[in-house]
Amino acid sequence: MSQLDDVLAHIDADQPQALERLFDLLRMESISTDPAYAAECEKAADWLVEDLKSLGFEATRHDTPGRPMVVAHSGGSGKHLLFYGHYDVQPVDPLELWTRPPFEPMIEDTPHGQVIRARGASDDKGQLMTFLEACRAWKAVTGALPANITILFEGEEESGSPSLIPFLEAHAEELKAELALVCDTGMLDRDTPAIATRLRGMLGEQITVKAASKDLHSGAFGGPAANPIRVLAKILAGLHDTEGRVTLPGFYDGVADLPAEIKAQWDALNFDGEAFLGEVGLKVPAGEQGYSALEQIWSRPTLEFNGIIGGYTGEGFKTVLPAQASAKVSMRLVSQQDPMTLRAALRAYVESCLPADVTVEYKPHGGSMATELPTDTPEFTAAQAALTEEWATEAVFSGMGGSIPIVGHFRKILGMNSLMVGFGLDDDQIHSPNEKYELRSFHKGTRSWARILEALAKA
């Protein structure tokens, strides 16, 4: 047997103990957004420091104005990797929708097999422990890790990461590595492992259209008085054409066509857009015509309306002409689309739509470019092969519709790319009641990292 086979065998044998450790961590109520749970967050950070020390890491808890960071170094030679995860979890309300206490982890049988049920089981305690268990196995079997590993565990990921950027900047030298490993994403489906390589950027703008100095009676003023809802509806309605394309001038500047080989890969996935939409009561992809649902989410930019309000919105009728109406507009960006340029284009368009007497106010929100990671490096290729070996299904380079800000920070502040590998499933109910992580995800996730570590060391 190879060394790796021994490591994998050790992982299999050690599963009961590995679960005990994960359960210890899951019992800590490390909700970061609520100061009442600050001590629980510190407890989780301390537990991780101790566990890392038991693996031979030099581990330190770094207090911040918010929740502590945990940083650890294995030292040693070989490729230098930074592993990132977060030990904080989402709040648990509505508590009454949980079938069991969220911080009393338990193995449950389900039609899909056994699952670990607890807040944080998937996001992100179960995921980060897959990496630590892989390290533990390597250490137990060989006495050393296959690479020089630095660990960063954050405790504020679920509450906007207020301490993260200053911490990365202050500890840039200590945290810099050749490649970051991020375990906070998911599988493509139950059997197909994925490396997320495309994340969309984001840009939000709240648009408030104002006319009269107060709400008016539509009998007395209906006709001559400008109606902000009408103006806002015209603004929003003018932002897409009948083909689902965004009409904002310059919107598609910098949007690269999907490389043919990636498109071929994605087509080979046989992603069932209808089934995907069917889960939420829809059927027909409503986005840009000429693109599959998968392409629309993973590779195309969007402009969406997230909220709208104006006038009387209670029961029954009040025939007011409102003084103002407001909409929240957001864009998901890809390739080289520039959020600042697009914010300016949106504002210029809005202003071109304003009739006499109507003014507009804006509230900007966010503004981040898309991230596209190179997939043709030896590391990505090696990781893909390792995942494929473990799952016996070819690992895919996937896109993600949303954003994972840490990846942008690592690139910008620490100058390194991120390998995003995770074992979550779409139905893990992260951020919702009854979160779970499949036992298979935990077990094969651990085995996957054991393989990836060896593969990267050799890459």
Add this chain to the structure above:
Amino acid sequence: MSQLDDVLAHIDADQPQALERLFDLLRMESISTDPAYAAECEKAADWLVEDLKSLGFEATRHDTPGRPMVVAHSGGSGKHLLFYGHYDVQPVDPLELWTRPPFEPMIEDTPHGQVIRARGASDDKGQLMTFLEACRAWKAVTGALPANITILFEGEEESGSPSLIPFLEAHAEELKAELALVCDTGMLDRDTPAIATRLRGMLGEQITVKAASKDLHSGAFGGPAANPIRVLAKILAGLHDTEGRVTLPGFYDGVADLPAEIKAQWDALNFDGEAFLGEVGLKVPAGEQGYSALEQIWSRPTLEFNGIIGGYTGEGFKTVLPAQASAKVSMRLVSQQDPMTLRAALRAYVESCLPADVTVEYKPHGGSMATELPTDTPEFTAAQAALTEEWATEAVFSGMGGSIPIVGHFRKILGMNSLMVGFGLDDDQIHSPNEKYELRSFHKGTRSWARILEALAKA
């Protein structure tokens, strides 16, 4: 001196006592919408019954499932007229915005002269008392009224008049007259008396557009998932053209052109649309191009958006794709526009805008045709001359942007037209804190009715 001169002189001399009587009525907290004030409404009804008896009327309080009606008959010969007013008032909150207690009436000096400050001073206690004081003066001076007068005072006008239609139907024979007199409207301006002869009809529809079975994450679903706000914006934006005309097929069917002589009258008013809009921070008439602001309000139909809501509307951003979005749409109707036909047209249009996966639900509200009263009858001509004489400014036949349902009921159930004369001013703050009625309105209003009664008797 003529008999009328004696009556007018009596009114002038009796002003202090007339004010005392009005103040007695204003002290009653006859808020109809709140059951806690039911006894106060009954007190006001009883007070009116007693006052009418003192004028020689045969007066009766009729209890209803809601607040009482007061019906009274003068008997006698001459033209048979029905006078309508309402003794109930709007609630007073927010009480803290009143400069003095709303049910402790007081004369206040203002830059425009003295005003009666109290809830109901203008709407409608002060107005209805102008008519009773005119009757009192006729009775005091001549021993009789110049016409056969029936009185109907309602106590539910400010709470939707739930008992009105059944009451009118049950007492149709008793209430039928040659002409109704309604004192619940206003002057054109401080110096120009008006007879309201055009009221717009109304039609409301709440449109709720639904797509996914729940709110979605715009990262995960943005693109392929239908967005109800986007669909709703397209629906609303398609309802007006760039000239401000409503594009709904058939919308202008039955809309009559304004007769040339009425247009000439209105043009002669030199109504300052810019000043009218200036009061509420606007300047440029936003309605149908080619029509003045006055024509837009008095003679043209409108389609307005009174409220809209969907998705996340709190502080900051949530990048949801909402499951639904909803708008309240209302139309003001003129001439022969048919509300039921237009509701069907609106729904057909909405359905023509729905893409795949999107459904719609409606909640209808109201639905009344416009009222246009004939102005070329001897009664209207006589009343106009009487008002002109009193105010030394030519009385106008005015339109109203809103609706006064009683006028439609009188026509439909009792088969008679209504002469709408009132002395309110735009700044009377009816329905708002610090309601007032100008002392001049009360005094010259009383004199106006004294003149109108004689003029109608002779017409």
